[in-house]
Every structure is written in C-alpha cells, then in structure tokens.
Amino acid sequence: ITAFFSPKVLAGQQVLVTAGPTFEALDPIRGITNHSSGKMGFAIARAAREAGAEVTLIAGPVHLPTPRGVRRIDVLSALEMLDAAQREAQHASVFVATAAVADWRPASHSEQKIKKDGSGHPPVLHFVENPDILATVAKSERARDGQLFCVGFAAESENLIAHAKAKRERKGIPLLVGNIGPLTFGQDDNSLLLVDADGVRELPRAPKLQLARELIAEVAARRSQGGL
Numbered sequence: 001i002t003a004f005f006s007p008k009v010l011a012g013q014q015v016l017v018t019a020g021p022t023f024e025a026l027d028p029i030r031g032i033t034n035h036s037s038g039k040m041g042f043a044i045a046r047a048a049r050e051a052g053a054e055v056t057l058i059a060g061p062v063h064l065p066t067p068r069g070v071r072r073i074d075v076l077s078a079l080e081m082l083d084a085a086q087r088e089a090q091h092a093s094v095f096v097a098t099a100a101v102a103d104w105r106p107a108s109h110s111e112q113k114i115k116k117d118g119s120g121h122p123p124v125l126h127f128v129e130n131p132d133i134l135a136t137v138a139k140s141e142r143a144r145d146g147q148l149f150c151v152g153f154a155a156e157s158e159n160l161i162a163h164a165k166a167k168r169e170r171k172g173i174p175l176l177v178g179n180i181g182p183l184t185f186g187q188d189d190n191s192l193l194l195v196d197a198d199g200v201r202e203l204p205r206a207p208k209l210q211l212a213r214e215l216i217a218e219v220a221a222r223r224s225q226g227g228l
C-alpha cells in the first residue's frame with residue numbers, strides 16, 4: 001500500500017472535495033439535514049493527499065478527524081457550501097462532490113425558537129430548493145474548458161445505473177460514481193459504480209479508503225488522458 005501512489009499521480013494538482021451532510025436551520029435549535037457520515041469524502045481527501053495533491057475539504061457537520069495534510073473548511077448550510085466551493089474551485093484542477101446536500105431549505109429562518117401555540121396544530125413549513133453545487137461548478141468556464149475535472153456521487157434507492165447515467169448527463173460532468181446499495185451509510189465498506197461517457201464499471205466491495213484510492217487513480221488517469 002505504501003507503494004500505491006508512487007509516483008505520486010496527483011503531484012502538483014489541487015483537489016477540492018465536498019463531504020458530509022448540510023444542515024438547514026429552521027430556528028436556533030432545529031433544522032433539516034441528510035443522513036451522511038462523510039466517511040467516503042474524507043477517505044477521498046486522504047487518498048488525494050497521499051497521491052501528492054494539495055487538498056481542500058469542504059465539510060458539513062460531521063464528527064471525523066481531518067486527514068493529515070488536508071486543508072479543511074467547515075460549513076453548515078448548502079448556501080455556505082456553495083459559496084466555499086465556488087471560491088475554492090477557481091484554483092482547483094479536480095472537484096469531487098461527495099456531500100449529501102439537503103435538496104431543500106426552510107423558506108424562512110426564525111430568529112427565535114418556534115413555540116407550540118397551544119392549538120394542537122403543527123406549524124406549516126415552507127421550503128425552497130437549494131442550488132446544485134456540483135452542477136453550478138461544472139458549468140463554470142474552467143470546468144467547461146477542461147481545466148477542472150468534476151466528479152459526482154449518487155446514492156439511489158432503485159435503478160442505480162439508469163439514474164446514475166441520467167444524473168451524469170444532467171449535471172454535465174465526465175464521471176459520476178454510484179454508491180451501490182442503500183445500506184452503506186456510515187459503514188466502512190462500500191462498492192462503487194463508475195459511470196462515464198463510455199459506460200459503467202464496478203469497483204467491487206472494499207473498505208472505503210481502498211475504494212477512494214482506486215477512484216483517485218481513475219481520476220488521475222482520466223486527467224492525463226485528457227492531456228492535462
């Protein structure tokens with residue numbers, strides 16, 4: 001394993017990773033969030049660093065130690081994550097979006113705790129859609145002219161291959177990674193499906209760090225194929 005990334009296949013590259021869930025506040029003590037341990041994204045950040053890249057990890061609220069040598073930016077909401085991602089993507093050459101971004105946020109945020117009003121009727125909550133961070137970055141000039149290689153992740157509960165292919169095209173990205181099986185949340189093992197313009201390939205079940213290393217090797221190979 002120590003020889004895995006020698007020579008260092010991402011030396012001189014700047015890799016940006018989003019990881020973990022986002023948290024969308026409703027009032028000072030409540031909010032909505034997604035189920036995500038952040039483990040896959042943290043493993044990818046570590047693997048990219050091992051491969052010689054300068055790595056920035058934008059992390060939602062997770063309880064994980066920062067991988068050694070990785071620069072970490074903590075955020076809470078999708079809007080904060082978008083802000084950080086757009087800023088950091090300006091000097092990245094690879095963007096791997098693993099974050100489980102909340103698709104919606106409360107339309108308004110109450111400065112005070114929302115109280116029960118005694119009527120027995122719960123409050124009616126309104127939501128607005130969050131921006132798609134990956135698709136937004138993938139539309140940037142640097143991504144479109146090939147200076148920034150964008151990778152997405154997708155967890156689906158059904159029809160993984162069909163959904164993953166459609167999602168890759170909709171987001172305008174060269175590579176989308178499918179998380180196989182709905183039961184991998186928080187676990188250390190996983191298996192992945194790589195979906196690109198040529199088709200689909202499986203990385204068989206393995207510890208997340210090993211899969212992360214294999215994925216980083218794939219990304220490095222694709223970047224060098226593209227002459228970058």
Ligand code: CTP
Binds near residue numbers: 100153167
């Ligand atoms: N993603 C993102 N910003 C969002 C939603 C998703 O950056 N607002 C990224 C995720 O980090 C992931 C990829 O897009 O890399 C796919 O996320 P997913 O939730 O599977 O896709 P959605 O487009 O949100 O579609 P849906 O949840 O309806 O399946």
Ligand code: CA
Binds near residue numbers: 101102103
């Ligand atoms: Ca989503």
